[in-house]
Amino acid sequence: MDLDIESGVEAPLSKRWLWPAFLALAIVWVCGGTAALGEARFPPPEFESGHALPLTATPSPRSLAMQHVDVAALVGALGLACYLVHRRRSRRGIIALSLFSLIYFGFYREGCICAIGAVQNVALALCDASYALPMTVLVFFFAPLVVALFAGRTFCAAVCPHGALQDLVLIKPVKVPAWLDHALSVVPFLFLGAGLAFAATGSAFIICRYDPFVPLFRLTGSATLLTLGGLFVLASLFIGRPYCRFLCPYGALLRLAALASKWRVRITPDFCTQCRLCEEACPYGAIREPALTSTTPPVLVPARRRLGRLLLLLPVALFVGGWVGSKLSVPFSKVHPTVALAERYADPNKPTVMPIPATPDSLALGRAERDAPQLVAAAVDIRRRFVLSGWLFGGWTVLVVFAKLIGLSVRPDRTDFEPDRGACVACARCFMACPNERVRLGLLPASAIPTRPGPGLGTGPTAAGTKRD
Amino acid sequence: MRRGDALRPAESSGSNGSRRDFLRRNLQASGLLGAVGALAASGPNVRAARSSAENPFAYDVGKFERTDPKFIHYEETARFKSPRPEPRRLALGPEGALHVAAGDSVVRLGEGGGVDFEIALAGPAQCLGVARDGLLYVALRDHIEVFDARGQRTAVWSSPVSKTWLTGVAVGEDGLFAADSGGRAVLRYDRSGRLLGRIGEQDKERGIPGFVLPSPFLDVELHRDGLLRVNNPGRHRVELYTASGDLELAWGRPTAAIDGFCGCCNPINLATLPDGRCVTCEKGLRRVKVYSALGEFECVVSGAESFAQSVPPGVSMAKAALDAVADARGRIFILDPLAGDIRVMARKREGASS
Amino acid sequence: MTPRSPGEGPVSRRNFLRNGARVAALTGVGAVVGTLVHRTSSQTTVWQIDPLKCLRCGRCATECVLDQSAVKCVHSYDLCGYCELCTGYFVPEPNALNTGAENQLCPTGAIQRKYIEDPYYEYTIDEALCIGCGKCVEGCSRFGNGSLYLQVRQHLCLNCSECAIGRVCPGDAFRRVPVSQPYLLKTSH
Incomplete structure (x- = not known):
């Protein structure tokens, strides 16, 4: 029959197509598979010349094997930093490690992966079960935190490329006035709160978006952020670590962890001579002078009264802050692309005629038109989540400010010059400033400094006591 | 001396002073924060303003999407929804009954627009043709099914070859022509389903260049004059064949301008008017036009501006392909699958336009 | 100013609080990691x-x-x-x-x-x-x-x-x- 003849004619043709098809399949298989979006299975033309179809190249992601290297580098650098700060007490070692971190985590890995941004991934993963958190990100989130709970901010000292960059370019430190330092040190906590709020609602990773240094590491980025990064580097020449102290949200988290750290950075290896040289050496204003407890009640009364007032006011302020935060949820939810689109779609003044040629905006509106019900429902749901995170963020803001005020009202208890556990980034600058350290290293004869003061002079047990354990 | 300083009592040391300072400057600080917050809040608006910026890389065929009104010689007399979702093709029966292939079924519409009968199929109907005696030939992707005038299946023709992708059917008195875009030929059958030959395949001796089909759009129309009209989209033309496969005439040129066929591959579907003029449907710039029997551009039935031009992403071209049929009175039915409706177009009365 | 004897009073209280805070923080971090570990994909x-x-x-x-x-x-x-x-x-x-x-x-x-x-x-x-x-x-x-x-x-x-x-x-x-x-x-x- 005719049909048989037809199929007879077709057979060689289809065989000719078998080979490239097989090749394509093989390549797809070798490449580990690529998700295929099958469309109309219309056959391509038949080439008399036997021209074989090229294959679409699918180069693999570049950072796969690097993930393990990253984790190893992080853990290794953290360990080394702890060793250099607490055992070797070596500023030189810290500088070398900073250089490594700056080159590896900064310029080589281009600021990604980064512990600062990992906070947001963790927040999103906690709030969105469908978000698959990469294991590496989880390690980058908790490893520096756990280390800080024991050994202080050694991550900031020499592992974080952001910190390393600012630390290495600091040439002429200028002291930031205490009031400004205190006021600005609240900002990282607010940034952290905002970052968590936006990440948890799945809206934006603002910590990454406004990171000033990553564009520098990548040597590319938006002009605004490159300028901002340049300004930060410029400021870092004179102000010690402006980003770490006044903006870094992960630094805020590490500061909290370091407050509870088991071991603190000890300036002197022996006893404090109260010479203030370390205070001069610290560019970050992290060294607190001794403040001996006064036992005279009249002096304590106003402070106690203030503390009591603050504690009484706290619940009310928390509620007010939360309420204000929840009211901010409507404007802030616009950061989420879905909400922004839904709002533009619901806008009665939106253009009704699609411009020719279509703009990205009109294309988005066209999409909104097609699936309006789902879009609006999604936007409403996101805004509801924003109300909750607004309450939390508002409360958090008040809490941070009150914690600062309460912290300032609590009487300090120091007998020696000591680094503030939270503020100290373990840069190791103060070690060599201490005459006792120089004596220990044999750079100074023991006779050059006063002998250990007796108990009658009022020095506490801390410095000398903890040294020996 | 320094040591003496260090031993100042607590109440006069930094703590108290800095706290007072802190409280005093708190206003300043919170003002600063407020400003930052205001900036952050205005962020989305800034982005929204920027996002409406034009696309510097726009593919602009806007000037071809507007038709000069003097070319539009047809007006819409009626428009109705397709009786079933996913309409694909149209055909007219001998008494002018409209048949719509939609989804996995074929529907015949009665006089009043109601559904006469519906034929359920195993798969989507790609195209259909109605013989003068009322037999209905429906082509699925790879085979043809025959139904009588009451919608009862009378025969199923087996698939000619594995690659077959039928996209057009024309039924004559003594034969049926099926456009097989997969095989890049028009298959000629007798009415019993016997394959008699293949038309339009490349043949240098007969001067036939062959169909260039980047996509499954090959339509065939049979006119009273006995000539087949077949579109050759890759060559941007319409070819006229005799039933025996001789190429008689070819016309059409590639251009986005109104008198030619736009894009890479057009026209996609054809219809013939009783006097031999040809109705062409295009994709890309979705428009329907009329050419004379010899291929001169005559007029526009529905211009690009009358159809939604942006095909939603993920919607295949086949779901946006216009189809047209013309009845004995010269009316043209246009199916717009994207909108899911059928337009009835009639020639404007004389004097309405030149 | 009266000298205080070592290891007494507010110092040890603060140390106690600090130790408590550390344990609490470790528990918190552990809880977060524990919640997320089964949700992480080794597959990036x-x-x-x-x-x-x-x-x-x-x-x-x-x-x-x-x-x-x-x-x-x-x-x-x-x-x-x-x-x-x-x-x-x-x-x-x-x-x-x-x-x-x-x-x-x-x-x-x-x-x-x-x-x-x-x-x-x-x-x-x-x-x-x-x-x-x-x-x-x-x-x-x-x-x-x-x-x-x-x-x-x-x-x-x-x-x-x-x-x-x-x-x-x-x-x-x-x-x-x-x-x-x-x-x-x-x-x-």
Whole structure:
């Protein structure tokens, strides 16, 4: 029959197509598979010349094997930093490690992966079960935190490329006035709160978006952020670590962890001579002078009264802050692309005629038109989540400010010059400033400094006591 | 001396002073924060303003999407929804009954627009043709099914070859022509389903260049004059064949301008008017036009501006392909699958336009 | 000033509080890690464009954090019609169907046109030149088969936590895909 003849004619043709098809399949298989979006299975033309179809190249992601290297580098650098700060007490070692971190985590890995941004991934993963958190990100989130709970901010000292960059370019430190330092040190906590709020609602990773240094590491980025990064580097020449102290949200988290750290950075290896040289050496204003407890009640009364007032006011302020935060949820939810689109779609003044040629905006509106019900429902749901995170963020803001005020009202208890556990980034600058350290290293004869003061002079047990354990 | 300083009592040391300072400057600080917050809040608006910026890389065929009104010689007399979702093709029966292939079924519409009968199929109907005696030939992707005038299946023709992708059917008195875009030929059958030959395949001796089909759009129309009209989209033309496969005439040129066929591959579907003029449907710039029997551009039935031009992403071209049929009175039915409706177009009365 | 004896009073109280805080913090971190560990995938995800959602808005060329966008045009050859008049290659109304610069749609001339046989031409993308603007994608999708489309080239992508293009994508076409299947290719299979 005719049909048989037809199929007879077709057979060689289809065989000719078998080979490239097989090749394509093989390549797809070798490449580990690529998700295929099958469309109309219309056959391509038949080439008399036997021209074989090229294959679409699918180069693999570049950072796969690097993930393990990253984790190893992080853990290794953290360990080394702890060793250099607490055992070797070596500023030189810290500088070398900073250089490594700056080159590896900064310029080589281009600021990604980064512990600062990992906070947001963790927040999103906690709030969105469908978000698959990469294991590496989880390690980058908790490893520096756990280390800080024991050994202080050694991550900031020499592992974080952001910190390393600012630390290495600091040439002429200028002291930031205490009031400004205190006021600005609240900002990282607010940034952290905002970052968590936006990440948890799945809206934006603002910590990454406004990171000033990553564009520098990548040597590319938006002009605004490159300028901002340049300004930060410029400021870092004179102000010690402006980003770490006044903006870094992960630094805020590490500061909290370091407050509870088991071991603190000890300036002197022996006893404090109260010479203030370390205070001069610290560019970050992290060294607190001794403040001996006064036992005279009249002096304590106003402070106690203030503390009591603050504690009484706290619940009310928390509620007010939360309420204000929840009211901010409507404007802030616009950061989420879905909400922004839904709002533009619901806008009665939106253009009704699609411009020719279509703009990205009109294309988005066209999409909104097609699936309006789902879009609006999604936007409403996101805004509801924003109300909750607004309450939390508002409360958090008040809490941070009150914690600062309460912290300032609590009487300090120091007998020696000591680094503030939270503020100290373990840069190791103060070690060599201490005459006792120089004596220990044999750079100074023991006779050059006063002998250990007796108990009658009022020095506490801390410095000398903890040294020996 | 320094040591003496260090031993100042607590109440006069930094703590108290800095706290007072802190409280005093708190206003300043919170003002600063407020400003930052205001900036952050205005962020989305800034982005929204920027996002409406034009696309510097726009593919602009806007000037071809507007038709000069003097070319539009047809007006819409009626428009109705397709009786079933996913309409694909149209055909007219001998008494002018409209048949719509939609989804996995074929529907015949009665006089009043109601559904006469519906034929359920195993798969989507790609195209259909109605013989003068009322037999209905429906082509699925790879085979043809025959139904009588009451919608009862009378025969199923087996698939000619594995690659077959039928996209057009024309039924004559003594034969049926099926456009097989997969095989890049028009298959000629007798009415019993016997394959008699293949038309339009490349043949240098007969001067036939062959169909260039980047996509499954090959339509065939049979006119009273006995000539087949077949579109050759890759060559941007319409070819006229005799039933025996001789190429008689070819016309059409590639251009986005109104008198030619736009894009890479057009026209996609054809219809013939009783006097031999040809109705062409295009994709890309979705428009329907009329050419004379010899291929001169005559007029526009529905211009690009009358159809939604942006095909939603993920919607295949086949779901946006216009189809047209013309009845004995010269009316043209246009199916717009994207909108899911059928337009009835009639020639404007004389004097309405030149 | 009365000297205090070591290890007494507020110092030890503070140490006690500190130890408590540390234990609490460790528990908290442990809880977070424990909650998330079973949710983490050893399989990393990477950004990719769903070609069925892409609106060809042109932002891939301008919004990527990289100087040269990691998004490039790819070609699924088995979908291509090998048209002589390729609407992805030629401007809407070309003077002539040749490789003249004035006839080319691509702003960087990144598409190469090669004659195969009458009437077929093959088009390949020079990725070093491609800026991912999607102009050819619009031309191909509008008139042709859509065999040209945009994909994140994974060897270039930095895999940011938040894709800078994705957050302004009007089609919401960016999504994370498992690294073992890093491309969403259109195929005819």
